[in-house]
Amino acid sequence: xxxxxxxxxxxxxxxxxxxxxxVLVREAFLAIAGFVAYGLLLSLxxxxxxxxxxxxxxxxxxxxxxxxxxxxxxxxxxxxxAAARSERSGASLHVVALLLSLGVAATLALCVLALPxxxxxxxxxxxxxxxxxxxxxxxxxxxxxxxxxxxxxxxxVLVIALIGxxxxxxxxxxxxxxxxxxxxxxxxxxxxxARLLPPLGIVFAGxxxxxxxxxxxxxFQSATLLAAMWTLVLMAGLADTPxxxxxxxxxxxxxxxxxxIAIGVLGLFSAGALLAYPEGWAKPMIVVVxxxxxxxxxxxxxxxxxxxxxxxxxPGSKA
Amino acid sequence: xxxxxxxGLGAAALVGIGLYGLIVLPHPLxxxxxxxxxxxGVFLLFGALAKRGAVAGLLxxxxxxxxxxxxxxxxxxxxALAVALIVRLIExxxxxxxxxxxxxxxxx
Numbered sequence: 531x532x533x534x535x536x537x538x539x540x541x542x543x544x545x546x547x548x549x550x551x552x553v554l555v556r557e558a559f560l561a562i563a564g565f566v567a568y569g570l571l572l573s574l575x576x577x578x579x580x581x582x583x584x585x586x587x588x589x590x591x592x593x594x595x596x597x598x599x600x601x602x603x604x605x606x607x608x609x610x611x612a613a614a615r616s617e618r619s620g621a622s623l624h625v626v627a628l629l630l631s632l633g634v635a636a637t638l639a640l641c642v643l644a645l646p647x648x649x650x651x652x653x654x655x656x657x658x659x660x661x662x663x664x665x666x667x668x669x670x671x672x673x674x675x676x677x678x679x680x681x682x683x684x685x686x687v688l689v690i691a692l693i694g695x696x697x698x699x700x701x702x703x704x705x706x707x708x709x710x711x712x713x714x715x716x717x718x719x720x721x722x723x724a725r726l727l728p729p730l731g732i733v734f735a736g737x738x739x740x741x742x743x744x745x746x747x748x749x750f751q752s753a754t755l756l757a758a759m760w761t762l763v764l765m766a767g768l769a770d771t772p773x774x775x776x777x778x779x780x781x782x783x784x785x786x787x788x789x790x791i792a793i794g795v796l797g798l799f800s801a802g803a804l805l806a807y808p809e810g811w812a813k814p815m816i817v818v819v820x821x822x823x824x825x826x827x828x829x830x831x832x833x834x835x836x837x838x839x840x841x842x843x844x845p846g847s848k849a
Numbered sequence: 850x851x852x853x854x855x856x857g858l859g860a861a862a863l864v865g866i867g868l869y870g871l872i873v874l875p876h877p878l879x880x881x882x883x884x885x886x887x888x889x890g891v892f893l894l895f896g897a898l899a900k901r902g903a904v905a906g907l908l909x910x911x912x913x914x915x916x917x918x919x920x921x922x923x924x925x926x927x928x929a930l931a932v933a934l935i936v937r938l939i940e941x942x943x944x945x946x947x948x949x950x951x952x953x954x955x956x957x
Contacts, residue, residue, distance in 0.1 A: 538852055542859035549863050549886045553870030558878055565882050572889055575856060579900045580908035587918045591925045592889065599925075600882065603932045607878055610945035614876035627872035635865025638894065642857035651902030652912040668907065672915035684919045691926035695933040750918055827922075834929035837936070 538578060545571055558611055562600045569593030582746035583669045586738070590754035591831075598761065599835050664813035666744030673748070674816045678805045682794065685787045685823060688830045692783065696774055699838040705775035707843070709836035713767040724766030731759035739824065743813075749820045753827030760832045771836050773843075779829065786826030790819050857897040863890030877935045877945055881928055888924050892917055 548571060551564040569592035576585035656668050656676065663675040673681050699706070714720045735755040742748030763769050772779045793815055797806035807815045867887025874880050895913050902910025939945050 535850075535852075535855075538855055542855055545859060546862050546866065549866045549890075552886055553866055553874070553879075553883050558876065561879060561882055565885065568886070568889075572893070575893065576896060578852065579856060579896045580903070581896055581899065581914045581917065584896065584914050584917045584921070587921045591921050592885075596885065596925055596928055599929055599932055600878070603878055603936060606936055607876075607939060607945060610939055611876060614879075614945050624873055627869050630872070631865040631869035634868055635861045638861035638864055639858050642854060642861060642894070642897070645857075645898075645901065648904075649898070649901035651904055651910045653902055653904050653907045653910045656911050657907065668911035669915045669918070672911050673918065677912065677915060680916060680919055684923055687923055688926050691930050694930045698933050698937045748918075750922055831922075831925070834926060837929075837933055 541571065541575060541578065545575065558604045558607070559601070562597060562604060565600065566593050566597035569597065583667075583742075583748065583751070586746060586751040587754070590751055590758070594758060595754060595831060595835060602835070602837075662809075662812060663807075663816065665816060667742060667746065667748070669746075670742055670748055670816070674819060675807065675812065678790075678794070678819075681823075682787065682790045682805070685790060685826060688827070688834075689784060689787060692830050692833055695834060695838050697838075699840070703839045703841060705773060706839040706841050707771045707773055708833060708839045709764070709771050710840065711767070711770060712765050714765075716767075721766045721768060724762045724768050728759040728763060731755055735759075739820070742820075743817075749823050749827060753824055754831055756824075756828040757831035757835065760828070761835055764832075764836070771833075774833075774839050782825045782829050783833075784826070786819075786823035789822035793819055853897045853901045856900075857894055860890045860893035860897060863887070863893060866890075875947070877938070877947055878932070880947075881931050881935075885924065885928060892920060895920075 545568065548564050548568040552561045552568055555561050555564060570589060572592060573585040573589035576582070576588055653668075656672060659676070660666075660668055660671045663671045665671050665674075696708075735752040738747035738755065739749060739752035742752070764771060774780075793807075794805040797808070798804055800806075800808040800811075864887050867883050867885070867890055870883030871880055871887060874883055895917055899909045899911075899913035899917070902913070904910075935945065
């Protein structure tokens with residue numbers, strides 16, 4: 531117990547140091563490197579807090595995808611860093627910001643110390659009703675049965691975010707391909723790994739997806755892994771991003787929310803409430819929703835990373 | 850000190866660090882990183898609360914944990930939109946400045 535406490539304390543101190551590094555260091559690239567390490571350490575914290583599902587998501591998205599996206603952005607923003615430094619805010623703002631941050635942190639800390647005992651919890655209700663959903667992982671039960679509305683709205687928010695990113699495309703490239711066309715040595719190490727890893731990644735993602743019903747895992751973690759494999763293939767130049775005008779692509783993006791809504795409306799008639807599952811049909815319905823959400827999440831995560839469309843197929847029209 | 854309180858206090862510090870960076874850093878990309886630090890502080894606080902809700906044979910309350918997974922994915926989508934906006938801002942104005950005055954005047 532004693533060593534566990536020391537480990538926890540060390541993790542918290544390291545986490546705060548990495549956060550300070552990501553905020554205070556001079557170079558944006560170094561800040562991002564710190565932020566990726568921060569995300570990975572945070573997933574270790576989730577393991578310590580018994581949130582294995584959260585840890586998987588944090589490692590894949592908080593550390594992996596966000597880091598990749600920021601590194602992609604910083605390489606395009608390099609020239610603007612020096613100019614931004616010249617408009618560094620005045621000393622008075624620093625003092626006010628410091629006082630405000632200390633005030634907010636201190637207030638939160640006091641709230642943490644004044645939390646009620648015993649803590650409010652919904653765990654007993656989840657355990658009581660989990661059997662009705664026929665899934666063994668309480669988190670999957672919450673995501674797709676007890677709080678299915680949150681998951682549905684989240685999928686819709688993702689679609690809207692992608693539409694937002696796409697709408698930033700210059701008019702002439704609308705309907706074109708997102709991101710830059712990557713090229714690499716076809717016999718190089720990157721192309722080698724981009725051929726070697728995706729089959730393993732797909733099998734692993736399939737396992738995480740299916741095991742998510744009863745163990746940590748599920749569609750979010752699985753979709754992130756698939757999106758990462760897709761990005762690897764894109765970056766090695768083995769494949770190109772699809773045109774955003776492609777009908778199949780657009781169908782794949784909206785299929786998850788559409789199936790989810792259809793099953794939700796079906797619940798109105800078969801079980802008397804929106805997003806309710808008829809008795810005995812919960813597990814098959816949940817599986818259908820998860821299968822439909824998988825391509826949606828994979829495509830949206832990958833395309834958010836790729837960014838707005840920047841080019842058409844015609845030679846010479848590259849951005 | 851138990852683990853929930855320790856990580857809860859750490860989360861409060863992370864929110865403070867992120868908020869400070871969000872206000873004082875001039876470059877918008879750095880603001881996004883700071884905002885993500887702040888957001889993850891909120892998530893961690895929520896996770897500590899989930900751990901406090903451990904009863905009935907569960908090691909943590911699964912409801913906040915499930916919402917955290919949703920939150921992490923949405924935070925990524927919001928960051929991606931913010932990054933796309935910044936890249937577009939720079940393409941359109943050749944500057945990443947968020948100042949209301951042009952940079953030349955602000956520097957004087």
